[in-house]
Amino acid sequence: MKLPESAEWVLHAAGSLAQLEPGGTASAARLAEHFDLPPAYLAKQLQALVRAGLFTATTGPRGGFRLARHPGDITLLEIVEAIDGTSPFYTCNEIRQQGRGAAPPEQCRQMCGLARHLHAAEDAWRARLAEVTLEDIVDGLPRGVQRRTRELLG
Amino acid sequence: MKLPESAEWVLHAAGSLAQLEPGGTASAARLAEHFDLPPAYLAKQLQALVRAGLFTATTGPRGGFRLARHPGDITLLEIVEAIDGTSPFYTCNEIRQQGRGAAPPEQCRQMCGLARHLHAAEDAWRARLAEVTLEDIVDGLPRGVQRRTRELLG
DNA sequence: AAATTGCGGATATCAAGTATCCGCAATAGC
DNA sequence: GCTATTGCGGATACTTGATATCCGCAATTT
Numbered sequence: 001m002k003l004p005e006s007a008e009w010v011l012h013a014a015g016s017l018a019q020l021e022p023g024g025t026a027s028a029a030r031l032a033e034h035f036d037l038p039p040a041y042l043a044k045q046l047q048a049l050v051r052a053g054l055f056t057a058t059t060g061p062r063g064g065f066r067l068a069r070h071p072g073d074i075t076l077l078e079i080v081e082a083i084d085g086t087s088p089f090y091t092c093n094e095i096r097q098q099g100r101g102a103a104p105p106e107q108c109r110q111m112c113g114l115a116r117h118l119h120a121a122e123d124a125w126r127a128r129l130a131e132v133t134l135e136d137i138v139d140g141l142p143r144g145v146q147r148r149t150r151e152l153l154g
Numbered sequence: 155m156k157l158p159e160s161a162e163w164v165l166h167a168a169g170s171l172a173q174l175e176p177g178g179t180a181s182a183a184r185l186a187e188h189f190d191l192p193p194a195y196l197a198k199q200l201q202a203l204v205r206a207g208l209f210t211a212t213t214g215p216r217g218g219f220r221l222a223r224h225p226g227d228i229t230l231l232e233i234v235e236a237i238d239g240t241s242p243f244y245t246c247n248e249i250r251q252q253g254r255g256a257a258p259p260e261q262c263r264q265m266c267g268l269a270r271h272l273h274a275a276e277d278a279w280r281a282r283l284a285e286v287t288l289e290d291i292v293d294g295l296p297r298g299v300q301r302r303t304r305e306l307l308g
Numbered sequence: 309a310a311a312t313t314g315c316g317g318a319t320a321t322c323a324a325g326t327a328t329c330c331g332c333a334a335t336a337g338c
Numbered sequence: 339g340c341t342a343t344t345g346c347g348g349a350t351a352c353t354t355g356a357t358a359t360c361c362g363c364a365a366t367t368t
Contacts, residue, residue: 001157001238002324003272004356005247011268012249027313036253041358047315060366061312076271084155093159095166099190101306103299113294114165117230118157121282128275140267145257152255158325181344195327201346214335215343 006045007083009037013046014054014079018071018134019141019149026153027064034153045083052082071138077129090118160199161237163191167200168208168233172225172288173295173303180307181218188307199237206236225292231283244272 013031017024026034028043046065049055056068067074092115096103138146167185171178180188182197200219203209208228209219221228246269250257292300 001155001243002241002245003155003243005245006356008244008247008249008268015268016255029313032253034253034255035249036256037249038358040360041356043314044316044358050314057314058366059313059315059364060368062367063313063365065314076268087156089155089157090162091156091159093162095162095189095191099186099188101170101188101303102190103302107296107299110296113291114162114169114230117283117286117291121279124282125275125279128278129271132271137267137271142261142264145261148257149255160325183344192327194329195325197345198327198347204345211345212335213333213344213346214337216336217334217344219345 001089003080003084006041007080009035009042010045010049010083011076011079013042013065014049014067014074014134015137016149016153017055017065017067018074018138019146020066020154021150022070023066024150024154025058025062025064025066030064030153049079049082052078054078054082067134070135072133072135074134075130076132076134076137077126080129088119089122090115092118155243157234157238160195161234163189163196164199164203164237165230165233167196167219168203168221168228168288169291170303170307171209171219171221172228172292173300174220174308175304176224177220178304178308179212179216179218179220184218184307203233203236206232208232208236221288224289226287226289228288229284230286230288230291231280234283242273243276244269246272 012035013026016031016034017026020026028046029039031037031046032039032042046055047057050057050065054068054074055065057063057065092112094108094112096112097105097108166189167180170185170188171180174180182200183193185191185200186193186196200209201211204211204219208222210222211217211219246266248262248266250266251259251262
């Protein structure tokens, strides 16, 4: 039960783009050296954010990635789900209906209690991440960080 | 980001033991056939619950596993953590301090904002699971299920 | 035309989850 | 004591997903 390390990478990449002037662009290579990450693999993960509609990509010189929406309109949940997908942590395989102790269908009209609670917990997780936007992240940055990010990436 | 399937198995196994009379015991083989699960692998996972102090195991004929504590005193979180461990979903590798854009230490006195929110979300997940006990699960069972479980496993 | 950049596919490696089997120790019943 | 049952630890194998790289192609800027 772990998020891929690349989730951390794209969260920071998105945070960096959010610090630039609106529409600010940075290439995968530039972002990779900015955080000392494997360039080829980071590039692949950034593409996932484009597919998810969070980033917009432009080819050619001076091209790269930029935020597709306003930082206040992109949540941490969207970024995480772009990398990790939306499939639930816990999948109920209805093993209560299998084997020697299989429960008859009329006793399974409502969802398995275990699945209910596991899904509720997961919903709480997603709800928390959906509350936070890239704008919130930028606003929480210490003084001077944004200025330096713009100098190096902008 | 998925829980191992064995988490579902041991959650149901623990739920079944909770349905028996206090101190009720069931062997790994019996639990495996009760839910139609691979006996050898299930046995291995049940051992993890013993190591975690949730189950007590006894060898020999009429032996097997029983709850180490009262069902009302065993939470879903404990069961999940016995299988999946307690390491966080998101591990901050402080990449903000790496690479060309490395932030100086005086700007990293407080935890990375991304890590803070990811951990808060995870805490919400764990808190939900810590609220639910095996007793709650048994109480939520449809009529007749517990009777049948006792007939087959007790 | 040339250089830069993203995109998709192919491939390789590594860790974790799934799964099985073995021998050993402990226990209950005879 | 003997035997059958059961949990325990270790060794092993397979599969899947994450990590990582490289290539050719398309698009765009200069």
